[in-house]
Amino acid sequence: MNLTPSDIAAVALSMKIAITATLISLPFGFAVAGLIVFGQFRGKVLLEVLVNLPLTLPPVVIGYFLLLLLGKHGWAGSALRAAGIEIIFTWKAAVIASATVGFPLLVRSIRLGMDSIDRQLLQASRSLGAPWYDTLATIVLPLSFRGMLAGSSLMFARSLGEFGATIIVAGNIPGLTQTIPLAIYDYASSPTGTTMALSLCLVSVVLSVAILFVHEGIGKKLEDGRSQ
């Protein structure tokens, strides 16, 4: 396996983007999942549809919408620009793209975790003097932890592989916004890049396997801890 400095930069950037996107999305994912599972309000179905939309939309479409939103003339983009914050064609745009595409996976996993919590546990907590936010922090959060972990690892893995939305909003600038999939795309477009592309593919496989091992390992530990 032979990695060039720009390949290593792409690997590092992919990790940075995936970690940032996952960490930023986690609190939002927890809140949205909580709202869907425990909330009783009008428009709940609409919220569910909106959350799941990135799963069915082509990533390029998501990227294009983000470009319209965050671009020079987009309402968010122009406001950010006025505040001196540049998003488009930076690694931050790649984070937003990854977060948008991976968000439904995160929410789905956390929802599954929350759905498995017996409602009477929450009622017990409330009747023992815990306000709703206390119940959320001391009962829902720890009991959803496995779902959050599963969702985070899925989202992290999805972010590592994100291509379509990223290339639209962040471009493919080596050392700046080029992630592993974008670098592989570059090598695949070049007649001499097969070996380099395979090296990066191998890195991708190793990272994915490592994520799955970590995910399974922590899940097992939690299960053992609970049964003791």
Next chain:
Amino acid sequence: MNLRFDIEKQLGEFSLKINSEISGERIGIFGSSGSGKSTLVHLIAGLLHPDSGELYLDETCLYSNRKRIDLSPEQRRIALVFQQAMLFPHLGVKANLLYGYKRCRPEHRKISPEALTKVLNLEHLLQRGVGNLSGGEKQRVALGRAVLANPRLLIMDEPLSALDDSLRYQIIPYLRSVSEEFRIPYLFISHSITEMQLMTDRVLVVRDGRISGISTPDELARTNMALSPHGYMNLLRLKDPVMLEGLYHYPWGTGSLIVSNGREEGESLFELSSRDIILFKKNPEAISARNLIECRVAEMFDSGGRKGIVLESGSQRLVAEIVRTAAEELEISPGATLFAAIKATSFRRLG
């Protein structure tokens, strides 16, 4: 404790409309499955919101749509013990016990964790996880957790129905001792008349989402005698037996009761069905039943097509159940003397 409610709640097809007032320290809510008793306690605890009406606990308004008051569950200080123990699975026994205690204002902390763990015999479980506790241990921890929240009112929502018979009657002494030791008023919800007799002084009877009456547990047992699969359950607390030929002779009334499955040490609680008592107008002299008690008819009552005969021996009473025609043929009337035959094996020891 005084509980006053005039509330309505529609849940799909089911409508609950409760308008009543009840006072006491040990109140039962009795009803069959689906009668609305659990919905009622959820409304009292603030876990469900009424559609309209008012709900008062003593002088505190818990809910009033007119006054726009709806106290949250934590403001109400009403702790719940559920049918399943509902222990927090990610916390150990000690952390479960202290969950409500830590959230209770210091001025309300009248029951200490040390005193409670002693009464409930939980000391040896404190360092354990909750996953490998037995059903009875789990329910004791759940009870302790609720009591340690130092609530104004404790609600026990069918806390024994998930336990098998042997465990159920092991838990009842703990429930009673907690109530006696710490003086917390409680609502005990159940569809078991025996549990109502053991645990409550006054009973609110719920049927089809309405209050169908308020009675004593004894009145409830009498009313339901004919319908209940085991008739009227006589509950007997007996102690200091003498062992003779493998049978326990307990002092009772003006004589003794002979029981096959007694216990030498301490007080034992026995259950005896009204249908296991055979009445004779004259002494039958030779019968296989080990108990033949001469007693006086204190009173009689009707239940369905049956007659309940309240028998008195000294200061003790037993209820026997016979069909109406038998009562007529034997010409039983209050004040009459009868002989009651009971097999030694008819007594079921509960604890």
